Amino acid sequence: MTAEIVRYSVLMPVYNEEQTLETIVKKVRYMDNLRLEITPVTEAETQEVILQQEIIAVDDGSADGSLAILRRLEAEGMLKAFAHEKNQGKGAAIRTAIQHAAGDILLIQDADLEYDPREYPVLLQPILEGRAQVVYGSRFLGGPRKAMLFRHMLGNKFLTFLTNLLYDSIISDMETCYKVFRREVLAGVPLHARRFELEPEITAKILKRGYRIYEVPISYNGREYEEGKNITWRDGIPAIWTLIKYRFVD
Numbered sequence: 001m002t003a004e005i006v007r008y009s010v011l012m013p014v015y016n017e018e019q020t021l022e023t024i025v026k027k028v029r030y031m032d033n034l035r036l037e038i039t040p041v042t043e044a045e046t047q048e049v050i051l052q053q054e055i056i057a058v059d060d061g062s063a064d065g066s067l068a069i070l071r072r073l074e075a076e077g078m079l080k081a082f083a084h085e086k087n088q089g090k091g092a093a094i095r096t097a098i099q100h101a102a103g104d105i106l107l108i109q110d111a112d113l114e115y116d117p118r119e120y121p122v123l124l125q126p127i128l129e130g131r132a133q134v135v136y137g138s139r140f141l142g143g144p145r146k147a148m149l150f151r152h153m154l155g156n157k158f159l160t161f162l163t164n165l166l167y168d169s170i171i172s173d174m175e176t177c178y179k180v181f182r183r184e185v186l187a188g189v190p191l192h193a194r195r196f197e198l199e200p201e202i203t204a205k206i207l208k209r210g211y212r213i214y215e216v217p218i219s220y221n222g223r224e225y226e227e228g229k230n231i232t233w234r235d236g237i238p239a240i241w242t243l244i245k246y247r248f249v250d
């Protein structure tokens with residue numbers, strides 16, 4: 001049995017992450033050359049797939065040592081690094097990463113340690129088996145997790161509820177970082193978001209194009225504000241506006 005080779009790109013936005021950057025990159029590199037047994041949805045036989053990885057890291061104008069770390073890891077052959085001269089936001093960093101990604105499948109990976117790369121097999125399998133073109137890892141489907149704050153849970157549930165209401169879906173976690181796409185899905189989608197509105201923008205536009213989002217449970221290890229957590233209720237307002245706007249325009 002010869003194994004099929006599939007290439008996937010890990011898109012990593014980086015802004016002032018010198019504390020966690022090298023560790024997360026190493027964790028991601030362990031997921032290179034993954035051998036997975038899959039059973040395509042239309043077939044009875046099991047097949048073997050080898051997942052070859054590239055990491056596309058984009059430094060978003062960090063003020064700390066993140067870019068120097070990326071350059072060193074790039075010299076060691078661990079990743080490809082790109083840099084924004086000025087800080088533009090997570091959305092802009094991911095859009096830059098998409099432009100440089102060569103894989104058949106694109107997977108978003110934050111550079112903090114809230115999400116665990118050991119879950120890549122679970123995230124990739126539905127796409128490899130032809131059950132989905134878009135997979136989201138959900139923090140609300142019973143996976144192990146450090147409890148998030150009640151107000152963060154409410155914010156997440158509200159934005160997800162609004163997504164479902166406006167785009168006729170039943171996903172459980174719109175704001176998850178773990179979003180995985182076949183590259184064709186994103187090829188035809190214009191993206192404008194610069195900051196955290198990229199999550200609602202991508203979600204709105206793929207739902208509007210008729211893709212069904214396939215969700216799998218993932219774990220979550222949310223960081224504390226002392227550890228660099230940034231998100232606040234203020235980030236919810238552009239998300240609400242983004243969800244409403246793209247219901248009517250593209």
Ligand SMILES: Nc1nc2c(ncn2[C@@H]2O[C@H](COP(=O)(O)OP(=O)(O)OP(=O)(O)O)[C@@H](O)[C@H]2O)c(=O)[nH]1
Nearest residue numbers: 013014015017060089090093110111112229230231
């Ligand atoms: N906060 C922030 N993150 C950015 C920016 N540009 C790129 N990023 C990266 O985007 C990813 C997500 O940012 P986070 O600040 O962790 O956002 P989050 O996980 O939604 O929220 P917290 O972890 O609660 O702060 C990380 O890998 C950041 O390094 C930016 O301008 N601001």
Ligand SMILES: [Mg+2]
Nearest residue numbers: 110112114223
């Ligand atoms: Mg984070």
